[in-house]
Amino acid sequence: MIETNDLVKEYTASGSEPVQALRGVSLSIKAGEIYALLGPNGAGKTTLISILTTLLPPTHGQARVAGYDVATQTAEVRRRLGVTFQEIVVDADLTGRQVLDFHGRLYGLDKRTRTDRISTLAELVELKEVLDRKAGTYSGGMKRRLELARGLLSAPQVLFLDEPTQGLDPQNRASIWRHIRRLRDEEGITLLMTTHSMEEAEALADRVGIIDQGRLLVEGAPSALIQGMGADMITLSGTGDVELVENRLQSLPAVTHIVHHPAEEAVRFQIGVDSGERRLAEIIGVVLASGFHVQQVSVHRPTLGDVFLAYTGDQLRDE
Numbered sequence: 156m157i158e159t160n161d162l163v164k165e166y167t168a169s170g171s172e173p174v175q176a177l178r179g180v181s182l183s184i185k186a187g188e189i190y191a192l193l194g195p196n197g198a199g200k201t202t203l204i205s206i207l208t209t210l211l212p213p214t215h216g217q218a219r220v221a222g223y224d225v226a227t228q229t230a231e232v233r234r235r236l237g238v239t240f241q242e243i244v245v246d247a248d249l250t251g252r253q254v255l256d257f258h259g260r261l262y263g264l265d266k267r268t269r270t271d272r273i274s275t276l277a278e279l280v281e282l283k284e285v286l287d288r289k290a291g292t293y294s295g296g297m298k299r300r301l302e303l304a305r306g307l308l309s310a311p312q313v314l315f316l317d318e319p320t321q322g323l324d325p326q327n328r329a330s331i332w333r334h335i336r337r338l339r340d341e342e343g344i345t346l347l348m349t350t351h352s353m354e355e356a357e358a359l360a361d362r363v364g365i366i367d368q369g370r371l372l373v374e375g376a377p378s379a380l381i382q383g384m385g386a387d388m389i390t391l392s393g394t395g396d397v398e399l400v401e402n403r404l405q406s407l408p409a410v411t412h413i414v415h416h417p418a419e420e421a422v423r424f425q426i427g428v429d430s431g432e433r434r435l436a437e438i439i440g441v442v443l444a445s446g447f448h449v450q451q452v453s454v455h456r457p458t459l460g461d462v463f464l465a466y467t468g469d470q471l472r473d474e
């Protein structure tokens with residue numbers, strides 16, 4: 156349903172250095188799949204969504220949505236997609252109903268279809284009671300849900316959600332998540348969403364792609380990515396001969412995975428092991444014997460946050 160091949164986007168503005176926002180992204184998303192792009196600020200998520208929704212032309216590479224090329228078959232692509240943007244722009248003076256009705260007219264829906272869909276969607280996103288209030292009086296969560304309803308008005312096959320729950324409280328996030336799941340389960344819609352939140356990606360996504368600095372670093376089912384880290388994770392930070400520690404730990408049969416990243420003044424190791432409880436003493440013994448000064452140690456079950464940290468060196472927002 157969504158396919159990109161070596162997608163490159165370079166922003167060029169006069170008087171400033173060009174920015175490589177996407178550096179060759181290839182991905183393939185099946186019909187009915189929920190795919191979450193997880194990445195830090197500036198990773199290229201919104202840029203990718205903008206290209207797939209035909210708002211920006213790619214610099215190189217191809218992208219197809221529902222089989223149509225986003226650069227040459229824009230009308231065909233637009234007819235099949237819905238999108239909600241990261242920055243919400245609702246006209247504060249229009250009521251929720253007017254916002255939706257206007258959008259329906261843009262899509263050429265007749266009056267009857269507009270009325271029917273608006274009433275169904277208002278129920279779906281729980282805005283029925285406030286639909287005739289001005290959108291300017293809506294809370295952040297209500298505005299997001301109005302955006303979601305707007306994205307769905309054209310009955311799209313593919314929905315792009317850029318940070319659908321940014322800035323929402325836990326109740327509102329949970330309610331958006333419920334709607335997203337329902338869309339997939341009941342309407343069979345294909346969903347590409349972006350998020351900074353590992354919790355959101357874990358809650359919703361069939362597959363996650365981790366993107367950083369314009370590159371797709373790894374993708375897979377959240378559970379598979381997490382399992383790849385090892386049964387347990389020992390996180391250890393401190394100072395000393397990093398290479399020596401890494402080499403010695405790597406040679407232990409219990410160690411399934413090891414990476415290190417700078418962490419403030421020190422270095423942080425993520426050590427995947429078959430059993431944290433059984434191996435902790437052995438691991439610390441090896442590290443100390445290498446003359447490494449240990450500042451902090453923890454043992455936990457790996458999370459998507461560990462996967463993210465292992466690939467990007469960054470902590471996720473909700474950790």
Ligand SMILES: Nc1ncnc2c1ncn2[C@@H]1O[C@H](COP(=O)(O)OP(=O)(O)OP(=O)(O)O)[C@@H](O)[C@H]1O
Nearest residue numbers: 166174175176194195196197198199200201202203
């Ligand atoms: N119109 C533009 N002109 C120049 N550079 C841009 C433009 N839009 C985005 N960029 C740059 O491209 C890179 C990717 O930006 P993008 O908005 O796609 O990231 P993002 O992953 O959506 O980030 P965030 O999580 O903060 O929303 C960033 O370095 C950004 O500064």
Ligand SMILES: [Mg+2]
Nearest residue numbers: 200201202241
């Ligand atoms: Mg963005």
